[in-house]
Amino acid sequence: MDYLADERKKAEFDVDEMKIVWAGSRHAFEVSDRISKLVANDPGFRKDTRTMLARKELFKNTLRKAAYAWKRIHDLHLSEEEASRLRFYVDEPAYTDLHWGMFVPAIKGQGTDEQQKKWLPLAYKMQIIGCYAQTELGHGSNVQGLETTATFDPQTDEFVIHSPTLTSSKWWPGGLGKVSTHGVVYARLIINGEEHGIHGFIVQLRSLEDHLPLPGVTVGDIGMKFGNGAYNTMDNGVLRFDHVRIPRNQMLMRVSQVTRDGKYKQSDVPRQLVYGTMVYVRQTIVADASCALSRAVTIATRYSAVRRQFGSQNGGPETQVIDYKTQQNRLFPLLASAYAFKFVGEWLTWLYNDVTQRLQASDFSTLPEAHACTAGLKSLTTTATADGIEECRKLCGGHGYLCSSGLPELFAVYVPACTYEGDNTVLLLQVARFLMKTVSQLGSGKKPLGTISYMGKIEHLMQSRCTVQKAEDWLKPSQVLEAFEARAVKMAVSCAKNLSKFTNPEEGFAELSADLVEAAVAHCQLIVVSKFIDKLQQDIPGKGVKQQLEALCGIYYLYLLHKHQGDFLATSYLTPKQAALANDQLRALYTKVRPNAVALVDSFNYTDHFLGSILGCYDGNVYPKLYDAAWKDPLNDSVVPEGYHEYVRPLLKQQLHTAKL
Numbered sequence: 045m046d047y048l049a050d051e052r053k054k055a056e057f058d059v060d061e062m063k064i065v066w067a068g069s070r071h072a073f074e075v076s077d078r079i080s081k082l083v084a085n086d087p088g089f090r091k092d093t094r095t096m097l098a099r100k101e102l103f104k105n106t107l108r109k110a111a112y113a114w115k116r117i118h119d120l121h122l123s124e125e126e127a128s129r130l131r132f133y134v135d136e137p138a139y140t141d142l143h144w145g146m147f148v149p150a151i152k153g154q155g156t157d158e159q160q161k162k163w164l165p166l167a168y169k170m171q172i173i174g175c176y177a178q179t180e181l182g183h184g185s186n187v188q189g190l191e192t193t194a195t196f197d198p199q200t201d202e203f204v205i206h207s208p209t210l211t212s213s214k215w216w217p218g219g220l221g222k223v224s225t226h227g228v229v230y231a232r233l234i235i236n237g238e239e240h241g242i243h244g245f246i247v248q249l250r251s252l253e254d255h256l257p258l259p260g261v262t263v264g265d266i267g268m269k270f271g272n273g274a275y276n277t278m279d280n281g282v283l284r285f286d287h288v289r290i291p292r293n294q295m296l297m298r299v300s301q302v303t304r305d306g307k308y309k310q311s312d313v314p315r316q317l318v319y320g321t322m323v324y325v326r327q328t329i330v331a332d333a334s335c336a337l338s339r340a341v342t343i344a345t346r347y348s349a350v351r352r353q354f355g356s357q358n359g360g361p362e363t364q365v366i367d368y369k370t371q372q373n374r375l376f377p378l379l380a381s382a383y384a385f386k387f388v389g390e391w392l393t394w395l396y397n398d399v400t401q402r403l404q405a406s407d408f409s410t411l412p413e414a415h416a417c418t419a420g421l422k423s424l425t426t427t428a429t430a431d432g433i434e435e436c437r438k439l440c441g442g443h444g445y446l447c448s449s450g451l452p453e454l455f456a457v458y459v460p461a462c463t464y465e466g467d468n469t470v471l472l473l474q475v476a477r478f479l480m481k482t483v484s485q486l487g488s489g490k491k492p493l494g495t496i497s498y499m500g501k502i503e504h505l506m507q508s509r510c511t512v513q514k515a516e517d518w519l520k521p522s523q524v525l526e527a528f529e530a531r532a533v534k535m536a537v538s539c540a541k542n543l544s545k546f547t548n549p550e551e552g553f554a555e556l557s558a559d560l561v562e563a564a565v566a567h568c569q570l571i572v573v574s575k576f577i578d579k580l581q582q583d584i585p586g587k588g589v590k591q592q593l594e595a596l597c598g599i600y601y602l603y604l605l606h607k608h609q610g611d612f613l614a615t616s617y618l619t620p621k622q623a624a625l626a627n628d629q630l631r632a633l634y635t636k637v638r639p640n641a642v643a644l645v646d647s648f649n650y651t652d653h654f655l656g657s658i659l660g661c662y663d664g665n666v667y668p669k670l671y672d673a674a675w676k677d678p679l680n681d682s683v684v685p686e687g688y689h690e691y692v693r694p695l696l697k698q699q700l701h702t703a704k705l
C-alpha cells in the first residue's frame with residue numbers, strides 16, 4: 045500500500061519530466077535509473093547492517109564490495125559513465141574513491157605524456173592502486189608548509205623521499221592506510237641544497253607480491269573516525285619515509301622538470317597547476333552536494349507528510365507535520381537549495397571543462413576565477429549541505445536520531461566535506477583575496493569578466509535602490525539579481541576600504557578576515573542565485589515543471605534574503621518594508637510548493653536501497669518498518685542481555701541487601 049498516494053495525487057507538474065531536469069538529460073536519467081535499480085536489486089550490495097559492524101568486519105566488507113563492484117563492471121561491460129554511477133549507488137566510501145577521484149586525475153593533470161602512458165594503463169586496470177598523499181600531521185591547509193622532502197641525488201639519478209620530523213608524517217590520505225600500493229606524494233623538492241617548493245611524486249608504497257610495505261616505508265591506518273559505519277569504511281592512513289629512493293622520472297613533470305644534470309626548469313604553465321587536482325575534486329564535491337542534500341530532504345519530506353501531531357478535530361486525523369509553517373520554513377529552503385546546488389554544480393562542471401580546454405591552448409586567463417569559484421562554491425555548498433542534513437534529522441523528531449532513519453550516517457559521512465579538499469573558512473579567504481584583487485583593479489581599465497562582471501557596474505550598484513513596492517515584485521529576476529549584486533559589491537568595497545587603512549596589507553587581511561569571509565559568502569550566494577535564474581531562462585518542457593522550479597528559485601533567494609536581512613539593510617539597498625514584503629512572498633511560495641513537495645522529492649528518483657532510510661521509504665509505511673527493525677537489532681537477539689548475570693544481577697542483589705539496612 046502506498047501511504048503517500050494522496051500526496052502524489054496532489055502534484056501539479058509532470059514528475060517524469062522533472063526527473064530528467066534533475067538528472068541533467070534524458071540519457072543521464074536512463075543510465076542512473078538503470079544502474080540504481082541494478083545495485084538495489086543485488087544482495088551483494090546490501091548495506092543495512094553497516095552501522096552495527098565492528099571496524100575490522102566493516103572494512104573487510106567494504107573490500108568485498110569494491111571487488112564485487114569491479115567484477116560487475118567488467119562482467120556487464122559497463123561504460124566509464126555507468127561504472128561511475130554504479131560506484132555512486134553502491135554508496136560506501138572506499139579506497140576506490142581516491143584511486144579514481146584523485147590518484148588518476150593527479151597523474152592526468154600533472155604528469156607528462158610519457159608518464160601518463162606509463163602509469164595510467166596500470167591504474168585503469170587496477171594493477172596498481174593509488175592514493176593522494178598530501179596532508180601531513182603538522183600541515184593540511186598550508187600546503188607550502190609541508191615538510192616531507194624529495195632530495196635529488198645526481199649520482200644515482202634518483203629522488204630521496206624522507207620524513208624528517210614527526211609532523212612530516214603523511215596523515216589522512218584515504219586508501220593509504222591498508223590498501224594503496226602507490227601514492228602521489230607531495231614533497232618539498234631540494235636540488236643541490238636549494239629548495240624549489242612543493243611537487244608531486246609517484247611513490248610505490250607496498251609490494252605488488254605480498255602487499256608488505258617496501259623498505260623504508262612505514263604505513264598504517266589512523267584509527268576510528270566520527271560515527272558508526274560512515275567514513276570508517278575508508279582506510280585514512282599515516283605514512284613515513286626513511287630515505288626511500290625513486291627514479292627521477294617519477295616526479296610529475298608537466299608543470300616543472302628536473303633534468304638529468306639536476307637543473308630545475310619551469311614550464312610556461314602557472315605553478316598553481318600543482319594544485320590542479322584539488323580544483324578538479326572541489327568541482328566534483330559541488331556537483332555532489334545536491335545529491336547528499338536531496339537525499340536528506342527526501343527522507344524529511346516523506347516523513348513529514350506521514351507524521352501527524354496535534355490538531356485533530358471531531359475525531360478526525362491529526363495535522364501532518366509538513367503543514368506547519370515552521371516545518372515548511374525549515375524544510376522547503378533545503379528542498380530549494382538541493383535544486384539550486386544541482387544547477388550551480390552543472391554550471392561549475394561547464395566552467396571547469398572550459399578552463400581545462402583553455403589551459404591546453406595555453407590560455408591561463410580564467411584560472412584565478414576557476415580557483416575562486418571552485419573554492420567558494422565548495423565551501424558554500426558543503427556547509428549548507430552538512431547543516432541541512434542535520435536539520436533534516438531534527439525535522440524527523442526523535443525517530444531521526446535512530447540509525448535506521450539513515451540520517452545520522454549520512455551526516456557523519458558528509459560532514460568532513462567541510463574540511464577535506466580545503467577547510468571551508470580557508471577556502472572562503474581565497475575567494476576574499478580574489479575579490480579584493482578585483483576591487484583594487486577596477487580603476488585600471490581591466491574589465492571584470494564572468495562571475496565578477498557585476499563589479500563592472502560598481503557605480504550604478506553603489507547608488508541604486510530597490511524599487512519593490514509589493515510582494516510579487518520580488519518574483520522579478522532582474523530585481524533579485526540587482527539586490528544580490530548590490531549587497532555583494534557593497535560588502536566587498538567596504539572590506540577594501542577598511543583594508544586600505546592598514547599600512548601592511550597582510551596584517552589588515554588577517555585583522556578583517558571575519559568580514560572578508562562574509563563578503564566572500566555574499567559573492568558565492570550571488571553566483572548560486574544567478575545560475576538558478578539562468579537555468580530558468582532555458583526551454584524547460586513538461587507540464588508545470590518550469591513553474592515549480594520558479595517557485596523553488598524564489599524560495600532559495602528569498603530565504604537567503606530573509607536570513608541575511610542585516611547585510612541587505614546595512615548596505616541601504618533595501619528598506620525594512622521591502623524586506624518584510626520579501627518575507628510575505630516567501631510564505632506565499634511555501635503554500636504554492638506544499639502540494640508538490642512529495643512529488644518534488646520523488647523527482648530525485650532515489651531507490652529505497654540508496655536512501656537507506658525507513659523514514660524516507662517510497663511507500664511511507666514507516667511505523668511497521670520501524671517496529672520490525674527494532675526487533676532485528678542484535679541487542680534483541682536474546683531476551684536477557686549478555687552481561688546481565690555478571691553486572692546487573694549482583695547489583696540488584698546488593699540493592700536488596702542495602703534496603704534491608
Ligand SMILES: CCCCCCCC/C=C\CCCCCCC/C=C/C(=O)SCCNC(=O)CCNC(=O)[C@H](O)C(C)(C)COP(=O)(O)OP(=O)(O)OC[C@H]1O[C@@H](n2cnc3c(N)ncnc32)[C@H](O)[C@@H]1OP(=O)(O)O
Binds near residue numbers: 316323454463471474
Ligand atoms: C553513506 C554514504 C553517503 C555518501 C555521501 C557522498 C559524499 C561524497 C562527496 C564527494 C565525493 C568526493 C570524494 C572526496 C574524497 C575526499 C578526499 C579528500 C582529499 C583531500 O582532502 S586532499 C588534500 C586537500 N588539501 C587542501 O585542499 C589544502 C587546502 N590548501 C590550499 O589549497 C592552499 O594551500 C591554499 C590555496 C589555501 C593556499 O595556498 P598558498 O599558500 O600556496 O597560496 P597563496 O599564497 O594563498 O596563493 C598563491 C596564489 O595561488 C592562487 N591559488 C591558490 N590555490 C590555487 C589553485 N588551487 N588553483 C589556482 N590558483 C590557486 C592564489 O589565488 C594566489 O593567487 P594570486 O597570487 O593572489 O593571484
Ligand SMILES: Cc1cc2nc3c(=O)[nH]c(=O)nc-3n(C[C@H](O)[C@H](O)[C@H](O)COP(=O)(O)OP(=O)(O)OC[C@H]3O[C@@H](n4cnc5c(N)ncnc54)[C@H](O)[C@@H]3O)c2cc1C
Binds near residue numbers: 142176184185463464
Ligand atoms: C575524512 C577526511 C579525508 C581526507 N582525505 C585526504 C586525502 O585523501 N589526502 C590528503 O592529502 N588529505 C586528506 N584529508 C586532509 C584534509 O585535506 C585536511 O584536513 C584539510 O585540508 C584541512 O587541513 P587541516 O587539517 O590542516 O586543518 P587546519 O588548517 O589545521 O584547520 C584548523 C582550524 O584552523 C583554521 N585555519 C587554518 N588556517 C587558517 C587561516 N589561514 N586563516 C584562518 N583560519 C585558519 C581552520 O579554519 C580550522 O578552523 C582528509 C581529511 C578528512 C577529514
